[in-house]
Amino acid sequence: MPQADLRLAAVASDANPGTGLEPLWQVCAILQRLGYPVVVLDGTAQETDESPGLIHLLRDGPLRDTAALGSRVPVSSLAVVPAGKGLDVLGRQAVAAGLAPLADLLPLFRRYGLLVLHAPATTLASLLTHTATVPLVIMGQGAAGVLSSYTSLKQIAVHTGLPCMVAALLRGGSEAERKAARASLQTLQKCASRHLGGPVRTTTISTQSPQDLQRLALQLLENAGTIQDEPLVALRPCGIMRGLSAHLARSH
Numbered sequence: 001m002p003q004a005d006l007r008l009a010a011v012a013s014d015a016n017p018g019t020g021l022e023p024l025w026q027v028c029a030i031l032q033r034l035g036y037p038v039v040v041l042d043g044t045a046q047e048t049d050e051s052p053g054l055i056h057l058l059r060d061g062p063l064r065d066t067a068a069l070g071s072r073v074p075v076s077s078l079a080v081v082p083a084g085k086g087l088d089v090l091g092r093q094a095v096a097a098g099l100a101p102l103a104d105l106l107p108l109f110r111r112y113g114l115l116v117l118h119a120p121a122t123t124l125a126s127l128l129t130h131t132a133t134v135p136l137v138i139m140g141q142g143a144a145g146v147l148s149s150y151t152s153l154k155q156i157a158v159h160t161g162l163p164c165m166v167a168a169l170l171r172g173g174s175e176a177e178r179k180a181a182r183a184s185l186q187t188l189q190k191c192a193s194r195h196l197g198g199p200v201r202t203t204t205i206s207t208q209s210p211q212d213l214q215r216l217a218l219q220l221l222e223n224a225g226t227i228q229d230e231p232l233v234a235l236r237p238c239g240i241m242r243g244l245s246a247h248l249a250r251s252h
Contacts, residue, residue, distance in 0.1 A: 005226035006106050007036075007114045010128060010135040012121040012152045012164070013044050014145075023138075023169060023207050023216070028078055028116060030217040036113035038078060041105075043119025045082035054086025057108050079112070087119055091126035100130035106227045114224065121152035125159035133225035134201075136216075137166045139184065146184050150191050157196055165223060167216060170206040178204065 011024055028038045047053035094101035109115050117124060124135055135156055139149040145168075153164050166188060168181040185202045192200040203219065205212045 005228045006110050007224040008131055008133050008227050009114060009220050009224040010117045010124050010133050012124055012135055012137045013118055014138055014140055014148055024118060025078065026213050027217040027220060030214050031114060031221060038114045038116060039109050039112045040080045040116045040118055041083035042080055043083050043087045043123050046084040047082045051082055053082030058086055087123055087127060101127045102227050121155040125155045128160045128162060131225035134162060134223035135164045136220055137164045139166050139168045146188050149188055153192055154196060165201040168204050170204060173206050173208060
């Protein structure tokens, strides 16, 4: 019988490991409650013999119980697989062979409703070349957050041609914090429009608001692509990538 495609979402990890991590677990828990069994491949965590993960699955095949894998998330019902080494291997093998990087994940995780890649933008850039996934970038606070988010947008656009969605997280909810977040998002949009040649979708999420977190969960699901059984072909560059190519050509 034909197998269903596996939905694929992507979240770029920030240089600051604490940025956006707890909201990510909350969003994944919301999706599970909505009926989408979620597995997270955490590219910021390295597999070890004491904490096995993706590299072991690629070598040994799927496990009957994913809970046997290492997990560093305080949500017992959420499957989180350390994947730093495994994602790196998938990226390098795909580049060498000219294949779709994520095809080998389908037989390992097809029983889940949604696979979430949580990894640095440099890692995602090598893995999302054959998908229509719109990655989520969590923006940190202040000028450093804007610069880090812009760098992630550029890395992903250069290698995949994919646009991203950027979320600014509000930890409190004061008007001053909201004003600062809006200003940071506007600065990021201007930089992306000027240097990447395309618009960037942005949103503001209060981490204290269940409604905002559910909205982010639904946006993550809406932006998910798929991993399919049949061979994949590279996507045509999107507007942001064409604009970046033109900008680079003018610069040289």
